[in-house]
Amino acid sequence: MKPLVSIGKAPDYGVSSLKQIIYDCVNNIGGFGAIVGRSDKVLLKPNLLRSANPQQAAVTHPAFVEAVASLIIDHGAKVSLGDSPPLGNLNKVLSKSGYDDFMRNMDIKPCPFTKRRSLDCSDGRVYRRLDLAEEVFEFDKVINLPKVKTHCQMGLTLAVKNLFGVVVGTDKASWHLRAGKNIDDFATVLVQIFEQIRPAISIVDGILGMEGNGPNSGKPRFIGLVAAGRDPVALNTVIATLLDFPIEALRTSIIGEQMGLGITDLSRIEVIGDELNEFPLTDFERPKSMSMAWNLSYCNPVRRFLENHIITKPAIDTFVCQNCGVCMSHCPPGAIYVKNGATKIDRRKCISCFCCHELCGNNAVKIVEPYLGRLLSSASR
Ligand code: SF4
Ligand code: SF4
Known part of the structure; x- marks a missing residue:
């Protein structure tokens, strides 16, 4: 069976309309009922690179996360939200990025990643051991909420790269150092991390994205998309294609496919949802x-x-x-x-x-x- 990627168009971050768009998008690929149990403990993993006004497009928009959280709570599951921002502690980043109000109103607890669990990956993988946030493994399901942003090193930061946040704090630097200048080595680390976490679904905030020299200080760019999928490589491939971005340059997808994480061949991916006549965006600025x-x-x-x-x-x-x-x-x-x-x-x-x-x-x-x-x-x- 072909992997499914669902696309919805979203004009803005109005929470109630966005909730319906995300609901439809996820429903196209089986619905929340197929991926989240009614009493599950669910961890949302947005992109929280730093404290940033959501209009700068450096973080997953709080309204987007609020809409997803609300759908999962409606479904009966319990929601927490976690990340390990490279700069500043999680509570500060959440507060300065506009997350406080909805998290308080919905009783969503922040889950800072501080402890480490050492994972054995010696079954034929390049990196034989990964130390990832212990807290992530205390949840029944992880829902991955990346932002569409360019990334100076990796081309785009989408579903696979977003999980680098489960590497605790300054451990991130040691992975950059181990991979050195070899982009494929770093892509391999990212794919291996994704394999260990295996989010139940990735739902991508591509409404206000970032182009140019992201992921921190590129230019906000309205794209108007929500995308969802369970195959992160297929999902990234579809988004990259809509942005007229060469798949060859998206090394997490190329390496991910080689390692069996998913598919990059568009003819073997089923894309469902809204009409996309105005895409690809041929003027989307690459890093x-x-x-x-x-x-x-x-x-x-x-x-x-x-x-x-x-x-x-x-x-x-x-x-x-x-x-x-x-x-x-x-x-x-x-x-x-x-x-x-x-x-x-x-x-x-x-x-x-x-x-x-x-x-x-x-x-x-x-x-x-x-x-x-x-x-x-x-x-x-
Ligand atoms: S380049 Fe930026 S981060 Fe580095 S010292 Fe200057 S202001 Fe600080
Ligand atoms: S190695 Fe240091 S100077 Fe070079 S890009 Fe990385 S952080 Fe910047």
Whole structure:
């Protein structure tokens, strides 16, 4: 049987209309009744990258999460909400991102991820052990609520990447460090994490998405979509296609398919729901880092050439930088340093994970694209 991906169009974040749209979307693929038991303990996992006004599109919109929570509570299940934001504690991020009111009104408890459970993945997987948030395993079901956003390192952050949040706090940096510059290695980590959590369903907030250099400081872009599916690779493939985004560049999908997580072949995916005549969005802005080579396992001179002339890099704008130290304390290989009062990046150590770009609250980390890289990326569209 083909995996089902359900798409609904949503004009805004009005909770009552959104609730109906999400209900219809999930109903197309079997309904909540098929995935959540009436007395289940359900964990919602939105994207809570940082404290952000929802209009910046950096987090899953609180109205979207409220609508999903309300549907699950109507169904009879008990709902909690968890994440491990890379910056700031969960309660603070929830409060500053507009989640407080509906969570209080609906008696939804926040579930910060603080403890670790060590999981044995030695059954033929690349990474033989994963330490993930213990709290996640205390629930009967996980519902994955990603946001449609570009991502400087991974292309797009959708259903698979969203579960990187179940890696507790600063453990995230150690995974970036282990994968180094090899995007496929990092995609493999993300796929393995998804395999361990296996959310019951992913429901994607693609109403106000983010284009350009996401996932933190890209440009909000109205897309007007809700998408749901149980095969995360098929779901991501359909969304990427609607955004005119090359599937080859979505390494979590390519690696996910190789590892048996799902399907990227559109002819083998059944898409149901609203008509999508205005898609694909051919002007959806990709991250500049799309011109980068996906794997840098070349010999040194070739690699040096690529790094100097093609691959995008982070660069700190010293006029904007506040020297707050956040990027320095989160840079996985310790490539950021202060010299003469200015924060700088040591290119030889940088692994292009773009964590500094993702975490800078002052938008001081720019994505620099060399001339040849610019030429190649414009030729590829
Ligand atoms: S996080 Fe941003 S503002 Fe803070 S030191 Fe780094 S570049 Fe500068
Ligand atoms: S400088 Fe930025 S992109 Fe480079 S390794 Fe550090 S955090 Fe990652």
